[in-house]
Amino acid sequence: MPRILPDAAIATTVHSFRVRFFETDLMGIVHHANYLTYFEAGRVEWLRRRGIKYSDWTASGMHTAVVEATTKYHAPAKFDDELACATTLVEVGGASLIYGYRLTRDDTLIATGQTRLACVDHSQKLTKMSNEMRAILLVPEHAK
Amino acid sequence: MPRILPDAAIATTVHSFRVRFFETDLMGIVHHANYLTYFEAGRVEWLRRRGIKYSDWTASGMHTAVVEATTKYHAPAKFDDELACATTLVEVGGASLIYGYRLTRDDTLIATGQTRLACVDHSQKLTKMSNEMRAILLVPEHAK
Amino acid sequence: MPRILPDAAIATTVHSFRVRFFETDLMGIVHHANYLTYFEAGRVEWLRRRGIKYSDWTASGMHTAVVEATTKYHAPAKFDDELACATTLVEVGGASLIYGYRLTRDDTLIATGQTRLACVDHSQKLTKMSNEMRAILLVPEHAK
Amino acid sequence: MPRILPDAAIATTVHSFRVRFFETDLMGIVHHANYLTYFEAGRVEWLRRRGIKYSDWTASGMHTAVVEATTKYHAPAKFDDELACATTLVEVGGASLIYGYRLTRDDTLIATGQTRLACVDHSQKLTKMSNEMRAILLVPEHAK
Numbered sequence: 001m002p003r004i005l006p007d008a009a010i011a012t013t014v015h016s017f018r019v020r021f022f023e024t025d026l027m028g029i030v031h032h033a034n035y036l037t038y039f040e041a042g043r044v045e046w047l048r049r050r051g052i053k054y055s056d057w058t059a060s061g062m063h064t065a066v067v068e069a070t071t072k073y074h075a076p077a078k079f080d081d082e083l084a085c086a087t088t089l090v091e092v093g094g095a096s097l098i099y100g101y102r103l104t105r106d107d108t109l110i111a112t113g114q115t116r117l118a119c120v121d122h123s124q125k126l127t128k129m130s131n132e133m134r135a136i137l138l139v140p141e142h143a144k
Numbered sequence: 145m146p147r148i149l150p151d152a153a154i155a156t157t158v159h160s161f162r163v164r165f166f167e168t169d170l171m172g173i174v175h176h177a178n179y180l181t182y183f184e185a186g187r188v189e190w191l192r193r194r195g196i197k198y199s200d201w202t203a204s205g206m207h208t209a210v211v212e213a214t215t216k217y218h219a220p221a222k223f224d225d226e227l228a229c230a231t232t233l234v235e236v237g238g239a240s241l242i243y244g245y246r247l248t249r250d251d252t253l254i255a256t257g258q259t260r261l262a263c264v265d266h267s268q269k270l271t272k273m274s275n276e277m278r279a280i281l282l283v284p285e286h287a288k
Numbered sequence: 289m290p291r292i293l294p295d296a297a298i299a300t301t302v303h304s305f306r307v308r309f310f311e312t313d314l315m316g317i318v319h320h321a322n323y324l325t326y327f328e329a330g331r332v333e334w335l336r337r338r339g340i341k342y343s344d345w346t347a348s349g350m351h352t353a354v355v356e357a358t359t360k361y362h363a364p365a366k367f368d369d370e371l372a373c374a375t376t377l378v379e380v381g382g383a384s385l386i387y388g389y390r391l392t393r394d395d396t397l398i399a400t401g402q403t404r405l406a407c408v409d410h411s412q413k414l415t416k417m418s419n420e421m422r423a424i425l426l427v428p429e430h431a432k
Numbered sequence: 433m434p435r436i437l438p439d440a441a442i443a444t445t446v447h448s449f450r451v452r453f454f455e456t457d458l459m460g461i462v463h464h465a466n467y468l469t470y471f472e473a474g475r476v477e478w479l480r481r482r483g484i485k486y487s488d489w490t491a492s493g494m495h496t497a498v499v500e501a502t503t504k505y506h507a508p509a510k511f512d513d514e515l516a517c518a519t520t521l522v523e524v525g526g527a528s529l530i531y532g533y534r535l536t537r538d539d540t541l542i543a544t545g546q547t548r549l550a551c552v553d554h555s556q557k558l559t560k561m562s563n564e565m566r567a568i569l570l571v572p573e574h575a576k
Contacts (some may be wrong), residue, residue: 031165
């Protein structure tokens with residue numbers, strides 16, 4: 001199946017959340033490993049806004065496993081900060097997906113990142129995406 | 145099946161470990177939720193010293209789910225502290241277990257705790273312990 | 289300073305949130321240590337609804353350290369569940385607080401818990417609460 | 433100060449550890465965010481083997497903040513796996529460090545990664561490394 005590069009304008013979802021106390025470390029800022037869980041929450045919300053419950057996928061044995069993750073940390077996030085994560089589907093392959101992330105606090109850029117995901121089954125075996133699934137990934141956000 | 149109260153002298157295992165950086169919070173000390181994961185590691189090591197790999201149990205569909213947990217925090221633990229966790233099997237019921245924990249840094253008492261666990265299958269349904277399993281729980285630590 | 293037992297009717301705040309993927313474990317349910325972080329988020333929201341930013345307190349060197357925590361796990365929570373946490377101030381002492389928690393998914397009781405907190409400064413030294421602080425703790429939720 | 437590329441033969445430290453239960457997720461494997469905490473533990477151990485306690489640095493107000501992190505996930509790690517993390521200092525700049533990581537289970541490659549760290553003070557302000565600190569980073573592991 002051919003690689004698809006979605007239009008960023010319709011392939012982006014923004015969700016907001018607050019930094020929790022336990023996400024901080026002794027430097028007084030958010031520990032860097034937590035950003036990957038923020039991006040993950042971004043993907044779940046991205047799917048939800050397009051009518052997909054990721055928990056239905058996992059219950060049916062379909063997973064999207066992270067095979068590569070990159071994060072650049074631009075400015076520290078702090079406890080109780082209200083952050084916005086813009087999650088964008090960047091590329092759709094035959095059995096893989098690439099998402100990009102841009103994390104901000106008001107006008108301050110906190111972090112950017114990218115993850116490549118592989119479609120796998122319960123036993124982590126690579127699985128081709130169905131045409132139905134690819135089609136769902138290319139629709140814009142539903143009206144909320 | 146009758147309740148059994150094991151002899152603390154043979155029912156205790158001590159394991160040591162270091163506090164990791166990400167386990168701290170902005171107070172500069174270990175975040176209180178992490179102690180439950182230290183106790184959990186204590187149970188896994190307790191079983192290992194008696195010839196049981198908990199991962200074999202979970203792979204076979206047998207789990208011991210925490211149904212009640214209590215922790216008292218006596219003194220803060222800090223990054224890179226070397227802590228010792230003494231894990232003691234306190235009580236064995238027909239489908240449940242109680243473990244107690246005593247966490248120290250040298251002579252300083254850091255925390256104490258207790259967890260009650262229920263024997264459940266993959267779908268979290270309560271399951272009686274076999275006589276074989278109960279017997280294993282009552283042997284002392286193997287020579288290392 | 290005398291112990292105060294607030295009226296539960298005005299001393300309760302409910303906040304809702306979704307279970308994140310990383311909070312699950314290989315049993316397919318939320319790992320038990322995460323509930324303490326849900327309760328912690330409950331306390332932060334409880335204060336916010338009464339006009340207090342806990343991050344202002346921590347920035348000023350005032351912390352409320354958990355000295356005892358108890359959780360009872362009634363039913364498993366799952367990935368993407370929308371949970372409601374009712375956080376109630378149960379008791380106010382001279383330098384301590386007790387909060388209770390009731391976590392539900394619609395009509396299902398997921399967990400209950402209680403934490404005792406001590407008022408401490410940056411170096412974890414016990415510190416009496418000011419009358420001003422005690423007074424703030426006894427006001428009802430502001431209109432949102 | 434000039435960029436230094438240390439000799440990999442003397443700039444590598446291997447430490448072993450077990451996967452904890454809470455590090456798994458509902459796919460039954462280690463959640464991908466945890467690898468960053470494994471790498472972090474690798475850096476702490478790397479310094480310890482060269483006579484440096486990172487906790488002394490943080491207590492003195494010196495931090496090495498992660499400013500970029502990349503991880504490639506080759507094969508899933510599972511609960512109770514005994515993993516080896518080879519941590520290598522790749523580059524030393526005037527106020528920054530690059531470490532590489534190679535995580536294995538026996539002969540199986542689990543993950544590789546790289547992090548760039550900036551030397552910062554308590555308020556996250558960039559700080560030049562002293563010549564003394566640069567010198568310490570270039571010594572081989574002490575005999576254990």
